[in-house]
Amino acid sequence: MRMNILYLWLTGWCLLLVACGTPGTTAPASQATIQQLSPTVAGIVSDAAIRTGMQTLATSATGGIVAAATAGNKELTKQGFDAFEATWSTIEDGVKSRSPDSYKAIEQAMNDLQDVALRADTIDRTAVQAKGVALTKALNDFSTTLK
Numbered sequence: 001m002r003m004n005i006l007y008l009w010l011t012g013w014c015l016l017l018v019a020c021g022t023p024g025t026t027a028p029a030s031q032a033t034i035q036q037l038s039p040t041v042a043g044i045v046s047d048a049a050i051r052t053g054m055q056t057l058a059t060s061a062t063g064g065i066v067a068a069a070t071a072g073n074k075e076l077t078k079q080g081f082d083a084f085e086a087t088w089s090t091i092e093d094g095v096k097s098r099s100p101d102s103y104k105a106i107e108q109a110m111n112d113l114q115d116v117a118l119r120a121d122t123i124d125r126t127a128v129q130a131k132g133v134a135l136t137k138a139l140n141d142f143s144t145t146l147k
Contacts, residue, residue: 044094045090045091045093045094045097046094047146047147049090049091049094050091050094050095050098050143050146051143051146053087053088053090053091054091054139054140054142054143054146055143056087057084057087057088057139058136058139058140058143060083061080061083061084061087062084062113062132062135062136062139063132064076064080064083065077065080065081065084065113065117065132066113066117066128066129066132068080068117069116069117069118069123069125069128070123070125070128070129072123074118077117077118078118081114081117081118084110088106088110095142098145098146099142099145102138102141102142102145105138105141105142106135106138106139106142108138109131109134109135109137109138110135112131112134112135113128113131113132113134113135115131116128116131117131117132
């Protein structure tokens, strides 16, 4: 939420500066400038925010997903993935910019867990637990790289 407010604030200032304009500046060039600045502003995520998000994902979200799936409760499993995604979406750009390989490993581990916990017709509890461990490991491996 805090990063969204910062992003909106900075975007607003960029728009104000563009609206005031510089003599001879055209709108298409101004739009290109905003588009170039927006990803940079949006991609700023502190190590502390990422660390907190990683801890949340590794403990509550991942544990909740595995517990719900091994209990055979698809609705709670889906809610767990929704909670995971809500947290992940706030930090994934920061993870990706710091370590594309870790980002890919986390995404793959999350998809693997979804395959066995949510998309499968029958739940293989052993596979769910193994994929949950793999996701937690991917999250923790990246977390150790943070300052």
